[in-house]
Amino acid sequence: MSGAEDEHLASLLRQALAGDEKAYGDFLRDAALVIRGWARRWTAGGGVDAEDIVQEALLAVHVKRHTWRGDAPVIPWLHAIARHKFVDAVRRQARRPTVGIEEYEETLASAESEKARDWEIGRALEGLAPGQRAVVNAISIEGCTIAETAQRLDMNETAVRVALHRGLAAIARRFGRN
Amino acid sequence: MDTNDLIKALAADTRRPGLSMNTVWLGAASGALMLAGLVFFMMLGPRPDIAAAAETVRFLFKFAVTGALAAAAFAAMRVAAWPEAELRKLLPYLCVAPLLVLVGVALELVALPSDIWAAKLIGTNSLLCLTFIPLIGLAPLALFLLTLRHGAPSRPALSGALAGLAAGGIAATFYAAHCPDDSPLFVATWYTIAVLGLTLLGAIGARLAVRW
Known part of the structure; x- marks a missing residue:
């Protein structure tokens, strides 16, 4: 530092x-x-x-x-x-209430098949409105540009920018809150 | 979503960042003074003998205390809205108003015979004081909490308490122009209770509303 x-x-x-x-x-x-x-x-x-x-x-x-x-x-x-x-x-x-091991078993069993563990952000992402989620997903996970996302989702670029902005703000607000 | 994906999304969000804190504080301070003034002039107004009162030391002393409180608490609250603020450094400023009160009380006890101390402390209008200081301070407190919410205070409850102190300082400054009780004994008792009420309200309000 x-x-x-x-x-x-x-x-x-x-x-x-x-x-x-x-x-x-x-x-x-x-x-x-x-x-x-x-x-x-x-x-x-x-x-x-x-x-x-x-x-x-x-x-x-x-x-x-x-x-x-x-x-x-x-x-x-x-x-x-x-x-x-x-x-x-x-x-x-x-x-958070502590969870008994029996409730974990299912998760533990499936954990090995999962390549990447889903972090808390995944949960926050699921809570978004479908439109916002589609935009955030396209730009983050699929690596699309704003223009590509607009084309793919049949939206104009301004609408994509607004959805991205609001979606990220909503994730920041509800991160980890459940 | 892994962290690099998240960064892609964040970097693509090029909409303008939030308004600068200086701008927002300026707006909040102006708004707070206007709203407090509005409530004061609509519901109370200055006392009728204010011109004569303005020539007495005790009357002016009230404004020294409330003004010092409002200024110091406002400055401290502004600092507290930065996440990396070091709040301990602000303590000396916050001590000014309480020290002034203590000095005022001491001088008053020397100046007055002990048999009228109680009467001066009780005054004529303590209930009005306890009602109107919180009432005048409510809108400023709300504005300050909203501004803190826009900021990023790492100690939300403490920053909310400072907001309550600042709102209380502003409200008490207005109220002092109406209040006929000028003795430091009265100010030290009732103004303090009223301001601490707002301080508590600010801390609770911030715990609920100032989350980020």
Whole structure:
């Protein structure tokens, strides 16, 4: 966590906030690395999944990016957001009723056939309105551009952008809340 | 969805980020003052002898206390809305108003004979004070909580309590212009209770509403 790393992140985020989509992708990827380092340490005791924290923190960074002050360091800001999300997740975990092993058996049996484990975000995604879900899915999992998504779903590009924006905001709001 | 997929979706969401916190705070502060003023002038208005009162130290002292509280709590609340805020650094500012009250009370106890202390403390209008400070402060508190919600306070309840203090400071400043009780003994008792009520309300409100 050197000053150079912070300066690098700050410069990417500055470009991103000025509208540079590519810089924003780079910023989020680098931020994810930094956050993952913290999340692994915090979750070493088990109970909460580190990658859930990373994803939830990235969503929060996205919807709260206006709370970064252009002249302030980025890493303490990222750290505070990630920490907030971790504390949230731990509280949530504590509130959840513990599940007996028999209820797990089915999941355990099918877990091996699943390639990727579905994180909490999957649940939040399922809660979206179908239109928003289709747009978020196309752009994230299938890697479509806005234009391709518009064509495929027979929508105009503005509608795709709005659905994406609202869908992500809704996921950020309901992340892990069940 | 794995993290790289999520990043693709986030990066594609190029709609403008939320309004800057400075802009929103400016709007919230103006709105809070206007709404508090509106409630005050519609329901109470300044006391009739305000010109004469303005020449007495006790009357002016009330505004020093409430003004210091409003300014310090507002500044602290603004800082608390940043996720990485270090709230401990704000403590000195928040101590100014309570210290002023203590000094005022001490001077009043020296200045007045002890047999009228109780009468000064009880005053003439404590119920009105307990009613109208929260009432005037309600709209400012709501605006401040909405603004905190737009921000990212890592201590929601604490930031809400600061919002309650700031709303209480503003409300008490208006109310002080109506209130005929100028003794620091009255201010220290009833204003404090009314402001702490708003503070509690702010903390509870923020726990419910300021989630991110």
